[in-house]
Amino acid sequence: MNSDLKAAVLERCRRMEIPLIGIASTDRWENPPFQPWMPEEFYPQSIFPEARSVIVIGLPVHLPVLETTPSIYYHELYKTVNTLLDQYTYRLASFLNDCGYPSVFVPRDGYGSIEVLQKSPIAFFSHRHAALLAGLGTFGVNNTLITPKYGPRVRFGSVLTAADLPPDPMLSDDLCTRCMLCVRACPAGALDERDYPEGLTDKAACAANSAKLARRHISPCGICINVCPVGEDRRHYASKNPDGADLRRRAREHVQKYGGF
Template sequence: MKSALRAWCDSHEIPLLGIADVDAWNEPLFETWIPEAYRPGSIAPGTRSVIVIGLPVPLPSLESSPSIQYREMYRTVNTLLDQYTYRIAVRLNQSGYPSVPIPRDGYGGVEALVKNPIAFFSHRHAAYLAGLGTFGLNNMLLTPEYGPRVRFGSIFTTADIEPDPIRTDDLCTRCMECVERCPVKAVRKEGYPEGLTNKTACAKYSAILDKKAISPCGVCIKVCPIGSDRAFYGRDDIGIYREDAADSPLKKAWDHIRSHGAL
């Protein structure tokens, strides 16, 4: 079954696939661990495996963030994730394994996050338990291929599928770029899980951006140096994102994008 899932993902341009055993949520790996109500076995009793897929956000699409360009790409990736997780769940159901896709964003807009800055299920933790990456200072999941520039979706299934090993390395370099560049100082230098991001501050800032039609923020993921996508796009120097960086064709392009599409 795992080989069949991999083949299906390859045929649909889904580069990241991981499998987590549902029991992995019941074995705390650090403090503070995932509360019982937020675990797959509680949300969908009978779940045996969690399938996690990841779609990258192309680095050039978010370099002007916050901007309309990143906002639209963010929405596109989220839509694709919901469609793909739905289709995988349907295929599993047709094969006799009751399964359910979990929506990518389990909240009713950014205003709902301001009221309660947490979703009913964490795809980031699912991706971590499925061996796809490790947590960075910005509390995002870092992957070797794309750093934190990945969106994840999950499928709960009753099928017993061989799980992938959890990564034991640490991809974060503690460069402090996400800490220093956060517009609302929501990221702490201690890193996850000791230094939890101030989700309320982040949500409130996103609400301000949303009123301008340029949310989400995206700064902490665009400045992260992790990911082979940086070399692919010729963006090894993250100093290009600093406000005091010298003018360049890239900076002029970002300024052009930011000057359009916002309310």
């Protein structure tokens, strides 16, 4: 395995200020950590036959912005993170191609619109599962990948590469606390209390709620990742002001008045 190339990739990510990166070998899709698992057509090597490794990067969703959801503030942050993910993964794939290893980036979303998602709620590649297999987190009841540093407040992007890179170990400890805050807070009633994957999100209900917010220009929802108590970011953003909770509420109410219908 090419340890020197992995070190070069990590340095490239450091220079682009990417805080989360993990690597999974493609054979991990063939030996899944739980069942039911995805069909083979969704494996990275089915999408890019030359793939031997998958590089996954993660960018955080800043908690104070997320706390205003649904809002134009979170809407714009979500778009910004998505754009950066596409740019960074494209640049990483280009770097690997220049090093002589055929590589491609995978866009952060695999669908054209909420309307498309309502009709067919499955993307052609799952970055969340790639991040799980790359050791970046574990699944929670809310069907998102929970990370130690940011909880579920992370967006992921992936690079499929022919380079045989040393994989990172998967996390052994489950990060979800089973507090069920996400289940109770979901405005679409799309979650239940069963563990992943038994308690899969009601994708139709979730997509319908997203479509309603999109018509108001304040999608996505994000409430299930907002209420999750896991993540070092909660301590980072914790207010030392005794009136902090009231100030956050007032800030949220102010932001929600503007920018959408």
